[in-house]
Amino acid sequence: MNANDQIIYLDNNSSTRIDPAVHEEMMPFLTTRYGNPSSAHRFGAHVKDATKLAHERMAALLGCEPNEIVFTSGGTESDNTALHSALHVTPDRRRVVTTSVEHNAVLNYCDAAVRRGCEVMVVPVDSEGHLDLTELERAIRPDTAVVSVMWANNETGVIFPLVEIAEMCRAKRVAFHTDAVQAVGKMPINLAEQPIQFLSLSGHKLHASKGVGALYVNRHSRFHPMLIGGPQENGRRAGTDNVASIVGLGKAAELAAATIEEENSRVRALRDRFESSLLRELDDVVVNGDRETRLPNTSNLAFTGVDAQAILIKLDQEGVCCSLGSSCTTGSVQPSHVLRAMHLTNEQARSSLRFSFGRFNTETELDRVLEILPRTIRKLRQLSATPA
Ligand code: PLP
Numbered sequence: 533m534n535a536n537d538q539i540i541y542l543d544n545n546s547s548t549r550i551d552p553a554v555h556e557e558m559m560p561f562l563t564t565r566y567g568n569p570s571s572a573h574r575f576g577a578h579v580k581d582a583t584k585l586a587h588e589r590m591a592a593l594l595g596c597e598p599n600e601i602v603f604t605s606g607g608t609e610s611d612n613t614a615l616h617s618a619l620h621v622t623p624d625r626r627r628v629v630t631t632s633v634e635h636n637a638v639l640n641y642c643d644a645a646v647r648r649g650c651e652v653m654v655v656p657v658d659s660e661g662h663l664d665l666t667e668l669e670r671a672i673r674p675d676t677a678v679v680s681v682m683w684a685n686n687e688t689g690v691i692f693p694l695v696e697i698a699e700m701c702r703a704k705r706v707a708f709h710t711d712a713v714q715a716v717g718k719m720p721i722n723l724a725e726q727p728i729q730f731l732s733l734s735g736h737k738l739h740a741s742k743g744v745g746a747l748y749v750n751r752h753s754r755f756h757p758m759l760i761g762g763p764q765e766n767g768r769r770a771g772t773d774n775v776a777s778i779v780g781l782g783k784a785a786e787l788a789a790a791t792i793e794e795e796n797s798r799v800r801a802l803r804d805r806f807e808s809s810l811l812r813e814l815d816d817v818v819v820n821g822d823r824e825t826r827l828p829n830t831s832n833l834a835f836t837g838v839d840a841q842a843i844l845i846k847l848d849q850e851g852v853c854c855s856l857g858s859s860c861t862t863g864s865v866q867p868s869h870v871l872r873a874m875h876l877t878n879e880q881a882r883s884s885l886r887f888s889f890g891r892f893n894t895e896t897e898l899d900r901v902l903e904i905l906p907r908t909i910r911k912l913r914q915l916s917a918t919p920a
Contacts, residue, residue, distance in 0.1 A: 540897045543853045544737075544890030545686050545714060545830060550780070551739040551891070557783040558741070561776035569773050570764065583773055586782025590746055593785040594731070595722035602747045602768045603778045607713040610732030610747035611637040611680075613758045613769070614709040617749075618678030618730070619645065620756035622707075625677035629653045629706075631663055632873035633687075637732075638680050638711055639869075650677075659875045660822040661690035669700055678707045683715035683731075687870040687886055688821030689830025691719070695726055702727040707753065713737055713745075717788035718796065718827050729753040735777060739891060740784035744777035791891075799889045800828035802898055806887065807831055813906045820871060820884055834876070834884040838912045843885055846908045852901055855886045 541549070561582065567573070569580040587598035594601075604610045615628065615638070628642055632654050642652040653671040657663050663681070672679055679701050684691045694710060701708035709730035715721065716733040723731065728750065735744040749755050749768065761770030810817055816836035835843060840856055847854060856868070867881030876884070 539851045539853055540893075540901055541853050542887040542889060542893065542901065543855050544893075545689075545886065545888035546855055547736045547742065548739045548890055549892055550741055551784060551787055553787060554740050554780045554783045558776040558780040561779050565775075569775060570762065579775055582779050583775060583782075586778045586785075589782040589786040589789075593716070593721070593789045594748060595724045596748055597751060599766060600723075600748055600751050602749055602765045603773065603781070604745045604747050604769055605743055605774070606736070606745035607635070607711065607732050607734030608637040608745075609758075610713075610730075610734070610745050611635070611709075611711050612641050613747050614730035614732060615641050615645070615678060615680060616758045617754075617756045618707045618709065619650065621754040622677045625675050626650045627653065627673060627676040629655065629668070629671045629676055629679045631655050631657065631668075631681055631692075633657055633661065633685050633690075633870045634680065634682055635686060635711060635713070638682070642680075657690075657873055661685060661688045661820075661870075661874050662822060662825075663692055663697075665693070665696065665700075668697065672701065672704045672706055674704075676704070676706045678709055678730075680709040680711065683710050683712040683721075684718065684827050685821070685870060686714045687830075687868055688832045688874070689714070689827035689888075690821040691715070691825050691827065694728075698727045714827060714830075717784075717792065718829060720792060723748060723750075735781040735784065738781070738784045738788060740781040741777045744774055744781050746781065795891055796828045799891070799893070802889045802893055802895070803829055803831050803887075806889070806898060806902065807833070809902050810905065813902075814909055817909075818880075820874065820876065829889040831887045831889075832871075832884060833887070834880050835909050836880070836883055837916065838883050838909060840883050840885045842912055843908060846912070847904065850904050850908075852904060855888070856884075 565579055567576040567579045569583050587601045590601045591598040630638055646652050655668045655671055681692055681697050683694050698708050707729045711732045713734045717738045731748040733746050736742040757768050759770045818834040820832040820834055867878050871881040871884055
């Protein structure tokens with residue numbers, strides 16, 4: 533399928549469309565402004581100015597200092613780097629505490645850490661997707677190198693009480709990392725007010741390009757880089773800067789800071805109309821995760837008795853894009869680990885789809901989806917009720 537105009541893209545937690553203003557800002561660095569920002573000549577220095585501005589714009593969005601931003605290749609690298617650094621700077625501490633609903637960029641890193649002799653404590657969530665804070669507090673022992681808890685969940689949108697968790701880690705003198713890949717741009721963040729050592733974000737969730745992200749490293753935190761080589765990013769991430777993407781991410785941060793409030797209320801209204809209309813029109817639809825403490829754009833729905841893969845295929849044929857859960861596990865027959873951690877049965881998890889709204893969705897698109905989706909569910913339910 534090519535005609536982008538014909539698709540209705542409700543998969544913004546998987547990736548977002550590059551904002552035209554971001555694209556425009558990137559273009560010179562893919563064409564005429566190709567100097568290396570580390571070069572001593574003026575042609576390079578101009579490029580360096582552009583990456584410096586990107587640090588400033590990102591810092592303004594997060595409420596931190598520009599030199600606390602380390603640009604990376606994305607959320608995965610940022611997550612890996614934070615955990616790698618924390619384990620490296622405290623070699624006497626071999627314990628990592630995390631949650632059962634983290635992205636694989638954290639969970640699979642933890643599995644690898646276990647194979648290297650670390651101990652990982654995975655704290656459970658309840659059926660609404662909320663973390664058991666008592667259990668979390670109990671899990672943080674003096675031998676804990678780092679606590680890694682996501683800010684908002686990519687599948688359900690459920691938001692964790694980050695301020696409380698960060699305070700808990702500070703009281704216990706343990707480093708705290710948050711995977712804020714889904715939170716940045718969708719909720720206000722002010723790092724100046726929070727005792728967070730590391731925060732990960734990703735460009736392509738924020739209307740910038742794929743393959744770029746950032747790690748916030750608190751200026752008082754000890755840090756050990758994962759990539760070793762040149763002195764880029766103040767010696768914290770070696771490798772020639774991905775200039776065009778970094779510049780684009782800076783612009784995306786500036787746009788997010790300027791539009792966050794207005795955009796979130798618009799997107800929330802779309803999402804809420806979507807859900808209330810479906811719940812009114814169809815029986816046996818369940819919203820997965822706490823409906824209140826949730827990102828404004830995310831809707832994870834179980835269509836009881838219907839195979840989500842069948843729905844996804846039908847919607848795809850009509851040009852509607854949504855997701856079976858974390859896109860990284862799409863194609864695998866395993867039900868989502870997030871929904872399973874929330875005690876959904878395999879059957880409930882397999883009947884669940886994620887719809888994630890974004891900047892470019894419109895009321896007209898929603899009208900169309902609200903015409904297609906109920907019809908599709910009714911049809912699939914009819915088919916499964918018909919004896920073979
Ligand atoms: N963390 C979360 C919560 C995510 O949703 C994702 C991407 O889906 C990642 C990390 C990985 O980010 P990236 O695709 O930039 O590596």
